[in-house]
Amino acid sequence: xxxxxxxxxLIGGALIGLSAVWLMASSGRIAGxxxxxxxxFSPSSDKDDKTWRFVFLFGLxxxxxxxxxxxxxxxxxxxxxxxxxxxxxxxxxxxxxxxGRGCTSGHGICGNARLSKRSIIATLTFMVAGILTVFVAKxxxxxx
Amino acid sequence: MKRALAAFVGGGVFGAGLLIxxxxxxxxxxxxxxxxxxxxxxxxxxxxxxxxxxxxxxxFVLGKPEPLLDTEFHLPEAKDVDGxxxxxxxxxxxxxxxxxxxxxxxxxxxxxxxxDITYFLLGMIGSIILFRFLNRT
Numbered sequence: 001x002x003x004x005x006x007x008x009x010l011i012g013g014a015l016i017g018l019s020a021v022w023l024m025a026s027s028g029r030i031a032g033x034x035x036x037x038x039x040x041f042s043p044s045s046d047k048d049d050k051t052w053r054f055v056f057l058f059g060l061x062x063x064x065x066x067x068x069x070x071x072x073x074x075x076x077x078x079x080x081x082x083x084x085x086x087x088x089x090x091x092x093x094x095x096x097x098x099x100g101r102g103c104t105s106g107h108g109i110c111g112n113a114r115l116s117k118r119s120i121i122a123t124l125t126f127m128v129a130g131i132l133t134v135f136v137a138k139x140x141x142x143x144x
Numbered sequence: 145m146k147r148a149l150a151a152f153v154g155g156g157v158f159g160a161g162l163l164i165x166x167x168x169x170x171x172x173x174x175x176x177x178x179x180x181x182x183x184x185x186x187x188x189x190x191x192x193x194x195x196x197x198x199x200x201x202x203x204f205v206l207g208k209p210e211p212l213l214d215t216e217f218h219l220p221e222a223k224d225v226d227g228x229x230x231x232x233x234x235x236x237x238x239x240x241x242x243x244x245x246x247x248x249x250x251x252x253x254x255x256x257x258x259x260d261i262t263y264f265l266l267g268m269i270g271s272i273i274l275f276r277f278l279n280r281t
Contacts (some may be wrong), residue, residue: 005156009189009200012165017197019158028218033248041276052151064163065255077257078171081243086260090267092239094158098275100232104246113198122233131238134177139189
C-alpha cells in the first residue's frame with residue numbers, strides 16, 4: 001500500500017521537466033528514453049550520435065545509483081510481478097515503444113508539451129491500456 | 145565533448161527526478177494505474193509538474209533559431225495518427241501495467257533493483273535490439 005507523496009512527486013517531476021528543457025536547449029533533442037535507447041541500435045546512427053545517447057543513459061543510471069548509495073532510504077523498490085514473467089512485460093514495453101515511437105517521457109512529457117496530436121493520442125492510449133491491465137491483473141491475481 | 149557533457153547532465157537530472165518521485169518503484173506506479181482500487185494520485189503530480197516545466201521551457205527554447213550545441217532542433221516529423229502509433233502505445237501500456245515499469249525508471253533502477261529488473265531489462269532491451277535489426281533500412 002502506497003501513500004500519497006505530493007511534495008516529492010512535484011520536485012521529482014520538476015527535475016524531469018528541467019532535464020527535458022535542458023536537453024532541447026543544449027542539443028536540440030527530445031528527452032524520450034525509449035527513443036534515445038532505441039537510437040543506439042539504429043544502423044543509421046553514427047559514432048557521434050551513439051556517443052551522446054550512451055552518455056545520457058550512463059547519467060540516467062549512474063546518478064540514481066550514487067543517490068541510493070548516499071541515501072539508502074531512497075532505495076524503495078517493490079515489485080508486484082516478479083521473475084521471468086517480467087521478460088514478457090519488458091518485451092511489451094520494448095516493442096510497444098518502438099512501434100508507438102515513444103513512452104511516458106517522449107510522448108507523455110516532451111510530445112504533450114509540444115501539443116503534438118500523436119503524443120496526446122499515444123498518452124491517452126497507454127494510460128487506458130495501463131489502467132485496464134492493472135484492473136485485469138488484480139482480478140486474476142497476477143500480482144504479489 | 146561539450147555535447148557529451150550536456151547529455152550526461154540531462155540524463156543525471158532525469159534519473160534524479162525519477163528516483164525522487166519514486167517512479168522507480170513499480171508498486172507506486174501500479175498504485176497510480178489502480179484507478180478503480182486504492183488509487184495513489186502521486187504520479188499524476190509527477191507528470192503535471194514535469195509537463196508544466198517542459199511546456200514553459202519549450203516556449204523559450206524552441207523560439208530560438210538553434211540549440212546551444214547543435215545546428216538544428218531534432219523534432220519528430222511524423223504527424224499522422226496511425227495503427228502503429230495506437231497499437232504500439234497500447235502494447236506499451238499493457239507492459240507498463242503488468243510490471244509497473246516504463247523505460248526511464250527501468251534503466252534508472254538497473255543497478256539496485258535486483259534480479260527482477262534484470263529480467264525486465266532483458267525483455268525490453270532484447271526486443272528493442274531485435275525490432276531495430278528487423279526494421280533496418
